[in-house]
Amino acid sequence: MCPKRRCSSPLGEPHPLRARSPRQPPNGWSLFSGQRSQMSTITHALVSALWMAFAMGWEILWPLILGFALSGVVQAVVTKGEMSRFLPDSSLRSIVIATALGAVSSSCSYAAVALARSIFRKGADFIAAMAFQFASTNLVLELGIIIAVLIGWQFVAAEFVGGLIMIALLTVMLRAVMNPRLIEEARRRADRGLAGRMEGHAAMDMSVGGEESILARIVSPKGYTAISHYFVMDWASVWIDSVLGLLIAGALAAWVPNEFWQAFFLSADPVWSKIVGPLIGPIVAVVSFVCSVGNVPLAAVLWNGGISFGGVIAFLFGDLIVLPILDIYRRYYGLKTAALLLLVSYAAMVGAAYIVELIFGIAGLVPQHRSAQIVEAHITWNYTTWLNIVFLGLAALLVRRFLKTGGPEMLRMMNQPAPPEAHQHS
Numbered sequence: 001m002c003p004k005r006r007c008s009s010p011l012g013e014p015h016p017l018r019a020r021s022p023r024q025p026p027n028g029w030s031l032f033s034g035q036r037s038q039m040s041t042i043t044h045a046l047v048s049a050l051w052m053a054f055a056m057g058w059e060i061l062w063p064l065i066l067g068f069a070l071s072g073v074v075q076a077v078v079t080k081g082e083m084s085r086f087l088p089d090s091s092l093r094s095i096v097i098a099t100a101l102g103a104v105s106s107s108c109s110y111a112a113v114a115l116a117r118s119i120f121r122k123g124a125d126f127i128a129a130m131a132f133q134f135a136s137t138n139l140v141l142e143l144g145i146i147i148a149v150l151i152g153w154q155f156v157a158a159e160f161v162g163g164l165i166m167i168a169l170l171t172v173m174l175r176a177v178m179n180p181r182l183i184e185e186a187r188r189r190a191d192r193g194l195a196g197r198m199e200g201h202a203a204m205d206m207s208v209g210g211e212e213s214i215l216a217r218i219v220s221p222k223g224y225t226a227i228s229h230y231f232v233m234d235w236a237s238v239w240i241d242s243v244l245g246l247l248i249a250g251a252l253a254a255w256v257p258n259e260f261w262q263a264f265f266l267s268a269d270p271v272w273s274k275i276v277g278p279l280i281g282p283i284v285a286v287v288s289f290v291c292s293v294g295n296v297p298l299a300a301v302l303w304n305g306g307i308s309f310g311g312v313i314a315f316l317f318g319d320l321i322v323l324p325i326l327d328i329y330r331r332y333y334g335l336k337t338a339a340l341l342l343l344v345s346y347a348a349m350v351g352a353a354y355i356v357e358l359i360f361g362i363a364g365l366v367p368q369h370r371s372a373q374i375v376e377a378h379i380t381w382n383y384t385t386w387l388n389i390v391f392l393g394l395a396a397l398l399v400r401r402f403l404k405t406g407g408p409e410m411l412r413m414m415n416q417p418a419p420p421e422a423h424q425h426s
Helices: 027-077 092-103 109-121 126-138 141-150 153-177 180-191 199-203 214-219 221-255 258-264 270-288 292-305 309-321 323-333 335-362 383-404 407-413
Strands: none
Touching: 027 141, 027 214, 027 221, 027 292, 027 383, 092 126, 092 153, 109 126, 109 180, 109 221, 109 309, 109 323, 126 153, 126 180, 126 309, 141 153, 141 292, 153 309, 153 335, 180 323, 180 335, 214 221, 221 292, 221 383, 221 407, 258 292, 270 292, 270 309, 270 335, 292 309, 309 323, 309 335, 323 335, 383 407
16 A cells, blocks of 8 residues: 555556546546536627627617607508609609608518519509619618617718719619610519519508598598508518617627728728728628618627728618519519619619718718717616607507507518509508
8 A cells, every 4th residue: 555645656656546636627527617618608609799689779779669650650641552653754853753752661671672563563664663662771760760879960961861862873874774675574574473572561551541631640540540550560571680680780799809890891091991891881781681770780880890981871771782682683573684783783872872971071070989879888777768668658559559450460461462452551
């Protein structure tokens, strides 16, 4: 037996059973501890990303409710039924009307694309229908409210000014490339009625007509019902994209360091960053798959990360060339027209972003500090919380009206193929 004070193996090495100190655990235990530490790191990263997503959602909750409520009010008194009659050609008058009608429509990208095809099939001009489509996703009120809350009023102004410029550029370029033969081919493809997304939603017309004043129609029982239906169905049409946008933005904010974005967008070089930003912005939008208001949180992350002012605007414009919508263009109008829409749209987005960067730079309206309020450290009883409570109450009233007036049945029809005639609200 080994001496009590000098325990060693026959070879002079420390005894294997007594050589291990508590600070040197067995190899198996070390491996387990390493795996547990790695799992803890992964869990922490996931929790951080989810918290970022939730916090951004909390910041934009009341603006979303307010925006969709106001959008519901506007849609309740603006009928879709006569839209095609107002857009017979691509003249300046028709483009202005298309832009105005788009600005008071739903902000859902899929619904906008479906409605543009619908009015094109009913006789509207193709180029005017495209102007309507782009206005309905870039000039709508709810989008401006969310941009103002997350990034700042300068970006709201740039989004609306740039949106008008983009529609003008789009119109000029489409006139150059869409000859009568291509337009006729696109109409034949459109008349085949291949399904996209939100077909039923685009076809529904729940507006309240009549000889009464706009205010009287809004506060009437039929007006209240129409507003509630538009409110809920607009939410239903964008919630997937909104949640996806928040999750992507949360993950990027939590996992990707600003140094990466600064290198990616060439932030150290003020000239090249302004050149590269608008070129990259729509491409980031394409690969993110996020449409409509869902891309605003990601725009805030990109701005804080170093993308140029014009790059943010180009990114926000890119919701109508994401991959799922490009596939819908192909089904609606054919591969050639879809490819032309991609190229022309991208060129219009980039061109409008460059012009906006120049105009706002000369005017001194480009923010000098990248301080977009993405998240708060924790939820507190501040104005955001109180506003969320107030507008959640408003949302509850509208949802209750929706449920009591046949809303669920219409909701089930929202993603079905459009009927021959638009659904009229009774």
